[in-house]
Amino acid sequence: MSWYKKEKKEVVAFKGNKKIIEPAILVNQVAATAHTEHQSTKVLTHLIKHPIVSEKAIRLQSQGQYTFKVTPGTSKIILKKEVENLYKVKVVKVTSVKLPKKIIVNKGKHGQRSIRKYMRVHLQSGQTINLGQV
Numbered sequence: 001m002s003w004y005k006k007e008k009k010e011v012v013a014f015k016g017n018k019k020i021i022e023p024a025i026l027v028n029q030v031a032a033t034a035h036t037e038h039q040s041t042k043v044l045t046h047l048i049k050h051p052i053v054s055e056k057a058i059r060l061q062s063q064g065q066y067t068f069k070v071t072p073g074t075s076k077i078i079l080k081k082e083v084e085n086l087y088k089v090k091v092v093k094v095t096s097v098k099l100p101k102k103i104i105v106n107k108g109k110h111g112q113r114s115i116r117k118y119m120r121v122h123l124q125s126g127q128t129i130n131l132g133q134v
Contacts, residue, residue: 047074047082051131052118064123066131072098072117083121087129093122 051057052067060067070079076094083091097120102113123129 047071047079048086060120061128064125064127065120066123066129067118067120070117070119072115074117074119076119079119079121083129089127089129090124091121092124095120095122 047070049069049071052069054067057067068079068083076096080091080094083089097118099116099118101115104111104113
């Protein structure tokens with residue numbers, strides 16, 4: 001009765017002493033769609049939810065740094081490849097912030113806000129992203 005079990009397929013890579021585990025589905029999508037730009041933008045756009053528009057994010061855009069809300073399982077390497085393919089720019093650095101679940105109470109009922117993850121993409125000097133483009 002093994003067909004009832006859900007299989008967890010993961011790809012394990014080592015970067016220095018760190019063990020990197022990424023879902024095999026995302027890695028396979030990046031590898032399978034690397035040949036054509038049109039297909040890669042269709043498949044990978046679900047990783048970036050939307051760009052962040054706040055006072056700080058707008059101030060950092062003038063310095064070549066753009067902030068995006070992404071799905072919690074997204075790695076820096078995959079996001080870098082996605083932004084480079086989607087916006088046709090050169091990404092120098094990616095930084096991330098992962099905010100934990102938050103317990104909230106609304107009208108006496110307890111609940112929790114889901115995990116949120118934001119990534120800031122640092123571009124090569126002189127390059128910009130038109131966020132209304134995609």
